[in-house]
Amino acid sequence: MDNQILDLVAKTMTTLKPQQIKAVLSLMDEGNTVPFIARYRKERTGDLDEVEIRDIKANYDRLAALESRKADVIKIIEEQQHLTPALKQAILKADKLQTVEDLYLPYKQKRQTxxxxxxxxxxxxxxxxxxxxxxxxxxxxxxxxxxxxxxxxxxxxxxxxxxxxxxxxxxxxxxxxxxxxxxxxxxxSLVVKVKSKGKALDEQGVYQQYYDFTSTLKQLVSYRVLAINRGEKEKVLRVSLDxxxxxxxxxxxxxxxxxxxxxxxxxxxxxxxxxxxxxxxxxxxxxxxxxxxxxxxxxxxNVFGDNLYHLLMQAPLKGRVVLGFDPAYRTGCKLAVMDANGKFLDKLVIYPHKPAPTAKREAAAGEFKAFLEKYQVEMIAIGNGTASRESEEFVVNVLKTLDRPVYYVIVNEAGASVYSASDNARAEFPDLHVEQRSAISIGRRLQDPLAELIKIDPQAVGVGQYQHDVPQKALNAQLDVVIETAVNQVGVNLNTASPELLTHISGLSKTIAQNVVAYRNDNGEFSSRPQLKKVPRLGPKAYEQAVGFLRIIHGRNVFDNTDIHPESYPAAKALLAAAKLETKDVGTPAAQSLNQVDLTAVASETGVGELTLKDIVASLQKPGRDVRDTMPAPLLRQDVLKMADLKPGMQLQGTVRNVVDFGAFVDIGVKQDGLVHVSKLTDKFLKDPRQAVAVGDIVTVWVEEFDEQRQRIALTMIAPKDQDHDQH
CATH class of the missing domain: 1.10.3500.10 (Tex N-terminal region-like)
Incomplete structure (x- = not known):
């Protein structure tokens, strides 16, 4: 760590103390991961979160690269014997790479001019x-x-x-x-015109609004830049700067x-x-x-990363028997039922839609009902792809004949087919067809979105905006960060976690994650965290970084089902002793008495800081807690809605499926998601829709207008009376 660069970082990050910046960089130099530092080294960093920790590292790397480039440029100009004291000073004072390159330009080796x-x-x-x-x-x-x-x-x-x-x-x-x-x-200003042959190439009129478009550079919003870039790349548009x-x-x-x-x-x-x-x-x-x-x-x-984070952090539907329903016309609907823990139980194919023969269509409802009753299915996850709405109507009609409540949810099935054809899916279900694996994936997305979506290429989950146009290396790096943050914030069940899930745990590589699962398969379930030390290639550093994020639900030590790190188990015991409690009181109402413990005294006795002790108290009061339980639960439905049922002013509830720069797409239970424009999210001015909504949010909307032919629905989240008030 270079102290000169450290001082520069401190000057650019004025909201942080220099010792916080130094602590973060020292911890990272020691091989600690961001989730580990954020969770278990709060005293050293002053309680910085993952975002602040990553910002420190990014700023340090950027400034280190700048200083390195300055040194290279000074050396090259000096070797040419053109370096004057004034030029050297100008290069050293430069705070942008562009300035350094401008100063270097006259001395740059160039071809003969x-x-x-x-x-x-x-x-x-x-x-x-x-x-x-x-x-x-x-x-x-x-x-x-x-x-x-x-x-x-x-x-x-x-x-x-x-x-x-x-x-x-x-x-x-x-x-x-x-x-x-x-x-x-x-x-x-950026001036955009349609090329002479551009209209012929743009048959769908995708770029029509840019055929004659001018905007000042300062007012140009990012989604327009990406659309214009794509139109230029596809040879539809001609772009110049005026x-x-x-x-x-x-x-x-x-x-x-x-x-x-x-x-x-x-x-x-x-x-x-x-x-x-x-x-x-x-x-x-x-x-x-x-x-x-x-x-x-x-x-x-950033938008894609934010959407993915909220998608991964959706509340799981725990303890319910779920049926995954993968709709189709000709090849039949594939059904898969999972028990309350996500274990695959049985499969079925039914043919409720044309062009299936009449006999098969008439038999479908009875087969479906019998299947629901046999496994006492409580929840149905219907994929939102081809034949989704017809399947929804079919499901609703059958549910009306049951004498117990069964609900359904329309699940975004983006990427399910990608996963179903993957090596991982084949390894898990070698005897099943691709479509049947897809039905399992759809059902499990409802039971535990994080554990299931982690198996899929993030770009295939359908919550981005121009994600195939942006630099893929930068996108993948951001998505890795998002997944790492989500997985470690939630923690995983060591005895059920897939290799894909374990790979994202702090300190675990792909090889070690596979070794953990192999050890579990060979030796049975883990009964204590220290057993991890027996896993091949899982050394002391990997153990230290990972163990706090791995839970053992019914293990020998109750602390193993918390996010208390084993290094703090003595402190946890000291807290229980101070409250006159025993380990059997963990997670019971009696644990509330921990709120009365003098943390300063326990900190002095154990040498563990008060920030860490506060976290330990929360863990002792709610072992096995899942941060996703505070997220909005999926919107459960029992009846179907068609586009023809919509009326302007109609109030509905919906689920936010995607957030983009210009607004949010909301699933209101009809075939097409409706758009809430950024100006309709709230009656206050919003620069970024993410200030108001996130993927997975359950929101109340009102229909403004809809076009059945063009399959477009305009929604608002401003209540009609508020709109009237705004107009007066």
């Missing part, structure tokens, strides 16, 4: 003479540089060479580039001509105009387009 040819022909003194704005005739002066041996045939050729030298020097001027960049960023040329000309004149007059003015003027047109404007356009794209990509990745 017209300017380097002109310098080799001895025309540098002529260029310098022109910049002094002499009053004498420039052609007479240029005549002195005519040299047939060096291809300078006449005065015009000499002036042309001097022009190239000046244009390149202006083009590589760091201050000039910086001014033009800022001016264009603040005053420039800026007030007169404003730039005024600045260039002021900067390079000022009050000077005389015959050299026209030559210098032509050189800086050429420099802007040839070198500066195209480079700045590229930079600013990249800047827009980078910001839009980052926003899209």
């Amino acid at each position: 017209k300017a380097t040819v002109a310098k080799a022909a001895g025309l540098q003194p002529l260029a310098a003479w022109l910049l002094r704005f002499p009053q004498s005739d420039v052609r007479v002066q240029a005549q002195q540089y005519v040299n047939a041996d060096k291809d300078v045939a006449d005065a015009d050729a000499a002036l042309a060479g001097a022009h190239e030298i000046l244009a390149e020097a202006f083009g590589e001027n760091a201050q000039l580039r910086d001014w033009v960049r800022n001016y264009t960023r603040n005053k420039g 800026v007030d040329q007169a404003g730039i000309d005024r600045y260039l004149h002021f900067r390079f001509i000022g009050q000077h007059q005389g015959p050299a003015v026209a030559v210098v003027e032509a050189a800086y105009q050429d420099a802007y047109k040839r070198f500066i404007a195209p480079a700045i356009e590229r930079e600013l387009r990249n800047e827009l794209s980078d910001a839009a990509n980052e926003q899209a990745i």
Whole structure:
């Protein structure tokens, strides 16, 4: 850890204390993971969360890369013997990589240019003479540089060479580039037109709103940037950057001509105009387009990550017998029933829809009802793909004939088919067809969304926006972070967790996760956390990082079913003793008396900090607690709704399926999700829809308008009376 970079991080992260930053970086240098530091090293970090810890590391890495680049650039310029004290100071003071690159540009190795040819022909003194704005005739002066041996045939050729030298020097001027960049960023506009053959390529009219589109760069929102980029890539759109040329000309004149007059003015003027047109404007356009794209990509990745987190953290439906229903027309609906613990019990195929023969369709309801009764199914998860709504109607009609309540939920089945065909699914259910594995996946998504969705490529779960357009490396890195955070916040049952789930536990690699499952298969269930030490390749560091996030539900030690780390078991015993409790009181009403314990005294006695002791008290009061239990439960339905049933002003409840920059898509129980535009989420101004809603939220909405033919539904979350109030 470099103390100079540490000081720079402290200057950029002013809300944190320098010792917090130092503690985080030291802990990471020691090989500790972010979840472990956030959960079990609160005293050292001052109770920083995962986001703050990752921000510290990201800032340190960014500044370390900047300092490394500065050192490289200084070394290269020094070797060229061009490094002046002023230039060195300017590089050292730079706080952006772009500034360093601008300062380095004149010294960068480049292929032969017209300017380097002109310098080799001895025309540098002529260029310098022109910049002094002499009053004498420039052609007479240029005549002195005519040299047939060096291809300078006449005065015009000499002036042309001097022009190239000046244009390149202006083009590589760091201050000039910086001014033009800022001016264009603040005053420039993105102009989008449809290409001559663009409309033919855009048969669906996907990019129609951008056929003649202009927006200032400052007002351009990220989802538009990504849409325009995609339209340009598909050769539908032509994109350019437009800026007030007169404003730039005024600045260039002021900067390079000022009050000077005389015959050299026209030559210098032509050189800086050429420099802007040839070198500066195209480079700045590229930079600013990249800047827009980078910001839009980052926003899209953050939105996707946020949606995925809320999807993974949806409340599980515990202790219910669930039937997964994978709808289809021709090939029949695949059903799979799971017990209360998610164990697969039985499968069935029924044919309730055309084009199945009449006899099969008539038999479907009876077969379905018998299957529900045989296993006393309490909950049905219907996939939202092909034939979903027809299947929903079929299910509702059968449920009406039962003399006990059974509910159903429409489950987003995105990615279920991807999982079903995967090696992992084949290994788990080698004897089942792909569609039957899909029905199991749909049912388990209701029972434990986190454990099931973790098996699927995150990009396939359908909660993103342009996720296939953004840099995949950055997207995957963010998704790994989201999954790691979610899995470790929830913790996993060591005796039921899949290798996919264990891989995301702090400290466990893919190999170690598979070794844990193999050990469990060979030796039976774990009865205590220390048994993990017997797992091959699971060394002391991996054990320390992982063990607190692994639960043993009915183990020998009640503490093993909590998120108390084994290193703190003595402190947990001390807390129980201070409250005159025994281990049998853990999780009972008696454990509430722990709230009266003097934590300062126990901290002094055990050497364990008060922040950690508070966490231990919460764990002793609610062992096996699941943070997802506080999340909204799935919206259970018993009846079906069609688009034709909708009326403007109708109030409905729905589940947020996806949040994007311009609003939220809500499943209200009809075939098509409705859109709540960002302006309709609340009566207050919102810049980001995520300030109001998250994936999985259960929300009350009102129908504003709908178009059955185009399958579009516009919803609002502002109650009608509030809307009336807003209008007056």
